[in-house]
Amino acid sequence: MSGPLDVTDLAADLIRHPSVSPDSGESQIALGATLSAMGFTVTHLPFGDGAERTPNLFARLGTGHPHLCFAGHTDVVPPGSSAWAHGPYAGDIENGLLYGRGACDMKGGIAAFVAAVSAFLAREPQPRGSISLLITGDEEGPARFGTQKVLEWMEAHDEIPDFCVVGEPTNPAVMGEVIKIGRRGSMNVHLTVSGRQGHVAYPHRADNPVHRLLRVLHELTAVPPDQGTEWFEPSGLQVTSVDVGNPATNVIPAQATAALNIRFNDLHTGAALLGWIKTICQRYAPGTVIESQISGEAFLTKPGPEVMALSEAVQSVTGREPRLDTGGGTSDARFIARYCPVAEFGLVGTSMHQVDEHVAVDDLVSLTRIYENLLERMVA
Incomplete structure (x- = not known):
């Protein structure tokens, strides 16, 4: 050279x-x-x-x-x-x-x-x-x-x-x-809550998954996962999508889904946050199918x-x-x-x-x- x-x-x-x-x-x-x-x-x-x-x-x-x-x-x-x-x-x-x-x-x-x-x-x-x-x-x-x-x-x-x-x-x-x-770490989570389809006039004959999904999402978003650390801002969970796919106004749907993204600091791991989500889903919507992808800790x-x-x-x-x-x-x-x-x-x-x-x-x-x-x- x-x-x-x-x-x-x-x-x-x-x-x-x-x-x-x-x-x-x-x-x-x-x-x-x-x-x-x-x-x-x-x-x-x-x-x-x-x-x-x-x-x-x-x-x-x-x-x-x-x-x-x-x-x-x-x-x-x-x-x-x-x-x-x-x-x-x-x-x-x-x-x-x-x-x-x-x-x-x-x-x-x-x-x-x-x-x-x-x-x-x-x-x-x-x-x-x-x-x-x-x-x-x-x-x-x-x-x-x-x-x-x-x-x-x-x-x-x-x-x-x-x-x-x-x-x-x-x-x-x-x-x-x-x-x-x-x-920060980043993870995407997809939730699928299943129920039983039915006529809105007869809710006792159906099981509305939207209501249970909403309870899950309210719990997840009510309080930030933490208050931050010396080097990191508080972790944040954002709901990025809620879908039912129901064009009818008089039908209780059989299924509801939601997508979440969590940007988290070093107080958490992806596995621990997934466990937290599973606990809340079990409380309000047992049987929820949870799919997750952790792109980085x-x-x-x-x-x-x-x-x-x-x-x-x-x-x-x-x-x-x-x-x-x-x-x-x-x-x-x-x-x-x-x-x-x-x-x-x-x-x-x-x-x-x-x-x-x-x-x-x-x-x-x-x-x-x-x-x-x-x-x-x-x-x-």
């Missing part, structure tokens, strides 16, 4: 490899070639079969500790049906902005880390610690054959890092605002030396002291938290998933400098 790589060129090149989730793998092949030229040992790790086949990449430089890992994803959401002023895969730059699908979520973040490593190695060719990248191709999709599978492989091969930074866009408006040190990385090093790196570059936060939706950090401390910090996310997604070139440069500063603090 002749010298530090340009972050804007790296990001534009990644954007020019279309990679709607799940990534076809071409963007990771290009990324792997760049990392190999920098001295990384690159391992391509496809998991899944057929349409679910997902490309993944793990690359490591060095064998020592501390071991700092950067995690991200090359897959992107579709460009949508609206016309783009700049092609979604053109990687155009205009008025200081880089346009393209994935510019901020999150090919720009990947480019910033690679550029940061190249600049760091130009000054520290023999770091005491080691550096790695965990890159998946299905974060925007079902996430079945991505980060989870790579982590299992990493554990089996003694590659688990001491600290991981996920490069998701965490800043609401300007660089340096927010570091995420945790995320809550996690928290309590502030320690690694989080403080990241915070100091952000402040040294931006002049802002970032807020440590646990809000927002889910990310692949929920999987990484099972193995090692993890925090999230990346670009400004105002345009992610939108038409004409873009990132300021100055922000790409700032993020590169922040990651470079973190490398100096952790592995130099």
